[in-house]
Amino acid sequence: MTGVSALRFELLASDRSTAARVGRVITPHGSFETPAYFPVATRATVRGLLPEQLRDAGVQGLLVNSYHLALRPGAALVQRLGGLHRFMHWERPIVTDSGGFQLFSLAHLVHIGDDGVQFRSHLDGALIEWTPERAIAIQEQLGADIIMCLDHCPPANVDFATAEAAVVRTTRWARRCRQVHRRPDQALFGIIQGGVYPELRERSARELVELDFPGYAVGGLSVGEGHEQMIAILSVTAPLLPADRPRYLMGVGMPRDVLRAVACGIDFFDCVLPTRNGRNGMAFTGQGTVRIRNAEHRDSAEPLDPDCPCPTCRYYSRAYLRHLFLAEEMLGPILLSLHNLYYFNRLMDRIRAAIRAGRYAELLTEELE
Amino acid sequence: MTGVSALRFELLASDRSTAARVGRVITPHGSFETPAYFPVATRATVRGLLPEQLRDAGVQGLLVNSYHLALRPGAALVQRLGGLHRFMHWERPIVTDSGGFQLFSLAHLVHIGDDGVQFRSHLDGALIEWTPERAIAIQEQLGADIIMCLDHCPPANVDFATAEAAVVRTTRWARRCRQVHRRPDQALFGIIQGGVYPELRERSARELVELDFPGYAVGGLSVGEGHEQMIAILSVTAPLLPADRPRYLMGVGMPRDVLRAVACGIDFFDCVLPTRNGRNGMAFTGQGTVRIRNAEHRDSAEPLDPDCPCPTCRYYSRAYLRHLFLAEEMLGPILLSLHNLYYFNRLMDRIRAAIRAGRYAELLTEELE
Numbered sequence: 001m002t003g004v005s006a007l008r009f010e011l012l013a014s015d016r017s018t019a020a021r022v023g024r025v026i027t028p029h030g031s032f033e034t035p036a037y038f039p040v041a042t043r044a045t046v047r048g049l050l051p052e053q054l055r056d057a058g059v060q061g062l063l064v065n066s067y068h069l070a071l072r073p074g075a076a077l078v079q080r081l082g083g084l085h086r087f088m089h090w091e092r093p094i095v096t097d098s099g100g101f102q103l104f105s106l107a108h109l110v111h112i113g114d115d116g117v118q119f120r121s122h123l124d125g126a127l128i129e130w131t132p133e134r135a136i137a138i139q140e141q142l143g144a145d146i147i148m149c150l151d152h153c154p155p156a157n158v159d160f161a162t163a164e165a166a167v168v169r170t171t172r173w174a175r176r177c178r179q180v181h182r183r184p185d186q187a188l189f190g191i192i193q194g195g196v197y198p199e200l201r202e203r204s205a206r207e208l209v210e211l212d213f214p215g216y217a218v219g220g221l222s223v224g225e226g227h228e229q230m231i232a233i234l235s236v237t238a239p240l241l242p243a244d245r246p247r248y249l250m251g252v253g254m255p256r257d258v259l260r261a262v263a264c265g266i267d268f269f270d271c272v273l274p275t276r277n278g279r280n281g282m283a284f285t286g287q288g289t290v291r292i293r294n295a296e297h298r299d300s301a302e303p304l305d306p307d308c309p310c311p312t313c314r315y316y317s318r319a320y321l322r323h324l325f326l327a328e329e330m331l332g333p334i335l336l337s338l339h340n341l342y343y344f345n346r347l348m349d350r351i352r353a354a355i356r357a358g359r360y361a362e363l364l365t366e367e368l369e
Numbered sequence: 370m371t372g373v374s375a376l377r378f379e380l381l382a383s384d385r386s387t388a389a390r391v392g393r394v395i396t397p398h399g400s401f402e403t404p405a406y407f408p409v410a411t412r413a414t415v416r417g418l419l420p421e422q423l424r425d426a427g428v429q430g431l432l433v434n435s436y437h438l439a440l441r442p443g444a445a446l447v448q449r450l451g452g453l454h455r456f457m458h459w460e461r462p463i464v465t466d467s468g469g470f471q472l473f474s475l476a477h478l479v480h481i482g483d484d485g486v487q488f489r490s491h492l493d494g495a496l497i498e499w500t501p502e503r504a505i506a507i508q509e510q511l512g513a514d515i516i517m518c519l520d521h522c523p524p525a526n527v528d529f530a531t532a533e534a535a536v537v538r539t540t541r542w543a544r545r546c547r548q549v550h551r552r553p554d555q556a557l558f559g560i561i562q563g564g565v566y567p568e569l570r571e572r573s574a575r576e577l578v579e580l581d582f583p584g585y586a587v588g589g590l591s592v593g594e595g596h597e598q599m600i601a602i603l604s605v606t607a608p609l610l611p612a613d614r615p616r617y618l619m620g621v622g623m624p625r626d627v628l629r630a631v632a633c634g635i636d637f638f639d640c641v642l643p644t645r646n647g648r649n650g651m652a653f654t655g656q657g658t659v660r661i662r663n664a665e666h667r668d669s670a671e672p673l674d675p676d677c678p679c680p681t682c683r684y685y686s687r688a689y690l691r692h693l694f695l696a697e698e699m700l701g702p703i704l705l706s707l708h709n710l711y712y713f714n715r716l717m718d719r720i721r722a723a724i725r726a727g728r729y730a731e732l733l734t735e736e737l738e
């Protein structure tokens with residue numbers, strides 16, 4: 001059934017001394033170069049930014065949350081309006097998640113069973129059932145290019161038995177997702193679970209690879225296990241995934257997470273960090289993070305980052321940005337989110353260039369010291 | 370002392386059957402064609418919009434509030450950072466008001482005297498004194514192209530004696546403003562008061578015209594007196610102002626207010642309406658106003674206005690815009706504010722074209738029926 005996937009993956013370059021690689025993922029809405037970092041458009045919008053601003057910042061694709069859209073405005077409505085790309089006016093690739101992560105973090109769970117999950121909406125308390133079949137139906141209605149199997153994502157550091165049960169369930173659910181998925185223009189990815197237990201990660205990877213997905217995600221990380229443990233798990237998990245399929249690390253992360261995950265062979269990421277931290281007044285720069293509300297920036301005519309080509313750094317002083325945040329003006333979150341997206345996309349540019357040049361280990365040393 | 374003003378006004382066309390006229394106001398930061406409508410950048414930002422988006426929407430100039438900026442971040446800080454244009458990255462004309470309107474509406478007044486006003490900041494309760502001299506000093510620090518005399522702006526429909534006292538005080542304050550104003554790159558306008566009393570409007574206009582300002586504003590309108598009374602007052606006030614100076618109607622207004630004020634000979638306007646109403650989910654369209662939260666738009670694939678060339682109408686359905694508002698996403702207020710600015714600027718385009726064609730009376734009939 002691989003033939004039903006419209007997704008193609010081209011491996012373009014591999015680093016000499018790490019597992020890092022450069023590739024291209026080709027979807028019905030254009031391609032993206034990997035390693036890539038997708039911002040999150042939770043409710044079919046990256047908060048405060050227009051699609052043209054995202055494009056200018058180098059954003060290649062977006063992650064949209066099925067859970068949030070299914071609750072409001074509803075996936076059927078999005079479908080009637082032509083699907084996500086038209087609904088939100090984003091013509092490049094879109095990934096939707098399966099709702100699994102939100103179910104286990106946001107929703108008020110009523111029952112978790114092998115068949116699926118019952119929960120109460122965090123919006124209005126309505127009782128909702130979420131099954132593998134429904135997760136696929138919703139994602140088919142939304143119409144993203146890459147969609148995800150429903151997985152069971154337990155919290156960090158659960159015991160072995162709990163993590164094992166989640167792996168068993170995740171494989172069963174993946175098989176059911178695989179069976180009901182129909183849209184040939186969407187690529188359905190499997191999600192590896194297994195917590196912090198290498199043998200469970202190995203089992204999860206083996207079982208999902210047998211199901212032959214066009215791509216694989218590593219889930220259940222960045223949920224509280226810490227940076228070192230995350231990298232330890234990735235370094236045993238990523239090599240188990242087929243080299244000719246893209247590997248997606250969900251919900252990650254900080255620059256150092258990304259740098260080291262790429263060295264493990266991860267191809268793309270999604271994370272709210274650039275925009276959420278931007279909204280909260282934190283900017284990533286080549287000289288470290290800047291908390292723009294701090295009094296030290298009160299009189300500063302300097303840009304956030306003198307080496308950054310983004311509109312925020314070209315046109316505005318730290319003093320102005322601080323003023324916007326203190327006055328609670330929307331433009332503050334907008335300008336810092338925009339800057340942070342430039343920052344992460346420029347980091348990905350450097351990562352791809354270093355891999356192509358066969359000097360990724362040097363980049364790691366430079367960036368992580 | 371007219372020679373100190375860098376402002377020039379060119380009268381380009383006059384309507385045949387009304388007092389409407391087309392002109393050009395030339396400032397050190399470029400010119401704007403009149404009749405013009407300036408959105409309000411209360412705290413040195415038009416909420417949620419970048420300067421390039423304002424330019425694309427046809428915005429020719431901005432009004433910025435001295436009162437708000439003086440309280441936070443402080444006018445001296447803006448001056449140290451190069452003045453308002455650089456601070457907020459707006460290269461076109463800027464008007465600042467004198468703070469008078471906010472003093473009499475927002476602030477907790479402690480004392481109003483002939484010398485000035487004492488009030489407590491609405492931000493932190495600090496006791497602040499505001500005099501004509503201070504209003505000018507603050508506006509010189511901010512550095513707008515057009516600045517305003519401090520005026521006494523009483524509420525609508527005060528009795529004759531109160532309105533008269535405000536006129537007397539406004540003239541005295543205008544004289545003091547005129548005496549201390551020094552920056553040759555700023556044009557200082559006088560503000561006509563007089564409430565709803567034609568004889569007081571006449572007196573205020575006569576006294577201020579004697580002081581020979583490079584432009585005149587009509588203040589104290591749109592404060593609750595109603596549309597018909599506002600137009601009645603304008604129709605007696607505007608003809609008293611010199612034809613070779615621009616006439617500015619402050620804080621107005623709705624399309625019908627603008628259309629009829631132009632017929633009285635008003636040249637430019639500022640108002641929060643396009644952006645404030647946009648933030649609240651109200652869009653102006655050629656088919657009337659649209660309240661985007663209404664359930665009738667839930668499934669609508671239609672744009673706000675099929676005849677509007679703005680990005681909001683080109684790319685987004687009413688259903689998507691409604692979704693953004695119900696989800697309290699920033700992009701909703703952004704897209705409706707942007708649309709409304711296009712709407713008002715296109716209205717001003719039609720107004721200028723009709724005046725040039727000598728058919729302004731016909732436009733009035735078409736638009737107001």
